[in-house]
Amino acid sequence: MIDVASRNSLSLALAGERAKLVSWPNGRRTIGFALLAAVLATAFFLLTVAITAGKTLAELTTRQSLEVMLMGVDVANITVIVLAVLFVAEETRTRLVEVSVALTPRRHNIVLAKALLMAAVACAIAVVATVLVVVEGMVILALSGVDVPSLTEGWVLRMTFGTMLMLPVHAVVGVCFAYLLPNALLSFLGVFGVMSLPSLATLLPLELGRAAQFLLITPAVHTISGVSQPGAIDYTSALSAVLILAAWIGLVIAAAIVAFRARDV
């Protein structure tokens, strides 16, 4: 249970982290880059689908069209991970973390504040990037004379929501890995490693691989978004997927707090 003083300390830490983010030029640039990269990536993937998928846009199903559109959000996701990792790692590298800890000696509040802030920023980027790439995709599909997905259909909304969900989850994991690993590069590679685990799990024997998929982030996100359908190796269930994501977030935050508390800064 969080006491009143601790909650107050968390809100102050959050206000401080927000002020740091606002005055971080590279942060603002990275956020802008995430949105630009999402738009460019969607255009690139839609316009090169004949090369990458061996089909014309007209030959894609509506679901495939939406999946290609949303690839721009995947690119924004990578940028968000970089943003989250750098937000922590740059503070460690410049030793500003000493001032932060002196002002907020209950270190878990710093970890929670950074994780909450990055999750919020990632949500905002996810929403804006998704709106941009969907509108852009619609325009490209319409100009190509192809049917556009209806935004009121349940599966479209679910896939869109699931894709957006990926960003705050990975942002929190990025923040926490930056506390667990010694520098920004290793932290980013660590998050990338977690994202790659489903591919590595396919190398395992079938049953073991299926069990491993059940515990990973990406299959959970794919299940929520509907990208993974029942019967697929990475399909879990909606409830399991939510629980898995919650467990990952809880575990990485707990590990980051333990690591940060144990460190002399």
Add this chain to the structure above:
Amino acid sequence: MNLVESSTGTDVVAPTLGDVIEARGLTKRYDGRAVVSDLSFRVRPGIVTGFLGANGSGKSTTLRMLVGLVRPNAGSATIGGVGYRDLPRPASQVGILLDPNAVQRFRTGIDHLTWMCRVSGTDPAVIPAKLEAVGLEGAGRQRIGEYSLGMCQRLALAGTMLADPPIVILDEPINGLDAEGIRWMRRLLRSMADEGRTVLVSSHLMDEMEKTADRVIIINQGRLVEDVTIPELTAWTAGDCVVVRSDDDTTLAGELRAVGGRVKTVRGALDVRDVTTERIGQVALACRIALVELRPVRTTLEEAFLSITDEATPRK
């Protein structure tokens, strides 16, 4: 509650006896090597307490243990009887300056102080007054990357004083300051102590500490050597030395030895210990020896420091 006008122009709550910094048996080891060993001391309000030691003697590690940046292997530190991390509003109770370079250089001075205000729950409206107080009023919108070390030091000090804390802990605050800056820092520390704040200042610059501190805690190789006032320290190590020149040094030396003095000749004058100036005058008068010079020599803090740390250092 007793409100007083602070050195930085705003009202502060007058400190109480609860503003004592206390270290009990602090010990820190790195790779099995003790950097700080069983260090205990108290820092009281209303005076400037100097924390003296040579480079690498464990001063910074000790200060970092006081504020929770470094975890001690043994012992504890409290501020007003409470561990730093358990203070309800640490940022408004203790101002800390540990490293002026612990900043992100892409920010402006104002941006840097703004996030510190947000974390400490202080109204950012105080920032212009604090910048003016440290002499950075024209540089607030400049990027910190363009600051000199002295400006970074002043900015860090502004950050320390944002919430007008009753306790300040400063690690080598005059590093990088020019002569005028050093004088300014000296006045600032004095005024903070006069306001009743608890002021703990570490330094390896003995001359400066002699001019600034009322009391000194001296450590050597991570161990406490002395915790005394500067007059006490210099008196202990001075040995009542008096320089004497007369028209008959040889006779006078003999007479002074006869009354229990230790006398030696240094650069054409007598260096007399264990005899007061007054007694030397009386002996000379009794012997009808004319005194040319009779000058008590005050031991500097640096000499006292070197004397006691030399005694405290184990011989190899």
